[in-house]
Amino acid sequence: MINDKLKLDIENIKNNYENEIKFKKYYYEKVLNDINNKYKSINEYCNIIYKNSIDKIENQYIKIIQKYDFNKKLENMKNMKKLNEIIYSTYNIFNNNYYNSMNINNILINYYNNKLNINDDLNEQYENIIKIKNNKDKMKNIINEYTKKINKIQSEYDKLKEKSNVNKIIKQIKEYDNGRYEGEFKNNKKEGKGKFYYKSGTIYEGDWKNDKKEGKGIFYYKTGNRYEGEFKDGKKEGKGIYYYSDGNRYEGEFKNDDIEGKGILFGNNGDKYEGEWKNYKKEGIGIYYWNSGNRYEGEWKNDKPERKGMYFYFDGNRYEGEFKNGEKEGKGIFYFKNGDREMGDYLQGEKIGKHVTLTFNGEVKINDYN
Numbered sequence: 001m002i003n004d005k006l007k008l009d010i011e012n013i014k015n016n017y018e019n020e021i022k023f024k025k026y027y028y029e030k031v032l033n034d035i036n037n038k039y040k041s042i043n044e045y046c047n048i049i050y051k052n053s054i055d056k057i058e059n060q061y062i063k064i065i066q067k068y069d070f071n072k073k074l075e076n077m078k079n080m081k082k083l084n085e086i087i088y089s090t091y092n093i094f095n096n097n098y099y100n101s102m103n104i105n106n107i108l109i110n111y112y113n114n115k116l117n118i119n120d121d122l123n124e125q126y127e128n129i130i131k132i133k134n135n136k137d138k139m140k141n142i143i144n145e146y147t148k149k150i151n152k153i154q155s156e157y158d159k160l161k162e163k164s165n166v167n168k169i170i171k172q173i174k175e176y177d178n179g180r181y182e183g184e185f186k187n188n189k190k191e192g193k194g195k196f197y198y199k200s201g202t203i204y205e206g207d208w209k210n211d212k213k214e215g216k217g218i219f220y221y222k223t224g225n226r227y228e229g230e231f232k233d234g235k236k237e238g239k240g241i242y243y244y245s246d247g248n249r250y251e252g253e254f255k256n257d258d259i260e261g262k263g264i265l266f267g268n269n270g271d272k273y274e275g276e277w278k279n280y281k282k283e284g285i286g287i288y289y290w291n292s293g294n295r296y297e298g299e300w301k302n303d304k305p306e307r308k309g310m311y312f313y314f315d316g317n318r319y320e321g322e323f324k325n326g327e328k329e330g331k332g333i334f335y336f337k338n339g340d341r342e343m344g345d346y347l348q349g350e351k352i353g354k355h356v357t358l359t360f361n362g363e364v365k366i367n368d369y370n
Contacts, residue, residue, distance in 0.1 A: 207231070215230070275288075305323040316337030
């Protein structure tokens with residue numbers, strides 16, 4: 001707003017300068033034209049006077065000479081006397097005309113001097129115009145500098161505005177269609193610390209940013225489950241702990257609101273799984289520890305052992321081979337704790353076909369399970 005007012009004042013100054021220059025230029029041109037016209041009229045008048053005087057003298061002389069008769073001396077002398085009178089009279093007329101012309105010349109000189117003064121005044125005004133132009137350039141530079149200062153002040157004002165009460169985080173309670181929020185706001189959006197009571201029965205308590213759950217927080221489900229950990233863009237993402245109502249507990253990574261990545265599941269019965277997860281299910285490489293002492297190490301899919309893996313029994317025996325849908329299926333080797341080894345095929349956890357057993361003392365046994 002300050003910048004706009006300054007621009008308007010500068011535009012008014014500029015218009016006033018330009019109007020004054022136009023008026024003075026018009027006035028001096030009018031005066032010069034008037035002087036030139038008067039000078040021209042006076043010159044013409046003087047020329048007419050000189051010409052009339054000379055013509056009159058010549059005509060008088062011609063008349064006298066034409067009347068002069070040498071045979072009539074007396075008459076001639078009279079004529080001469082008359083001629084002298086005429087000459088004297090003509091001389092006086094001429095003399096008067098001369099003085100009149102001198103006066104006219106003086107008038108012309110005065111007009112000429114006035115013209116010179118006006119020219120000097122015009123030159124002075126021209127110099128003033130140049131000064132005004134220079135001043136306008138200086139003013140333009142001053143305006144540019146002042147504009148920079150205004151922009152700097154505006155920038156500082158905007159920064160202060162962000163820290164002002166308008167953008168200050170405030171605490172309040174607000175009702176929404178899906179529940180009630182109690183906590184901090186910024187620019188009429190949930191931001192900072194706050195607690196949201198959903199009408200569905202779930203509760204979130206923690207950090208908010210731009211009206212969404214972001215940072216660290218706790219989400220209470222109406223089933224009794226609970227998540228404590230990191231959020232991003234309103235969803236569980238990062239490190240966290242998921243507490244099940246039955247006592248199970250998962251600690252690990254989350255992505256896009258799902259258990260995904262690496263993590264550990266602690267069972268309420270003492271079982272434990274440590275490995276990879278996807279969409280809340282065991283998938284990838286992992287190890288499952290049963291409270292009985294048994295252990296599986298290998299690949300998982302859809303929460304069950306799949307493809308290659310090793311199953312360790314608490315009594316020292318172990319199986320190494322293929323799995324499908326959580327059961328031994330395909331080719332595998334069963335290692336007995338006494339050193340015997342049995343090789344063969346499995347289907348849904350059961351032995352099929354011929355199995356070859358190598359005992360610890362080198363004997364070979366073949367069993368058919370068809």
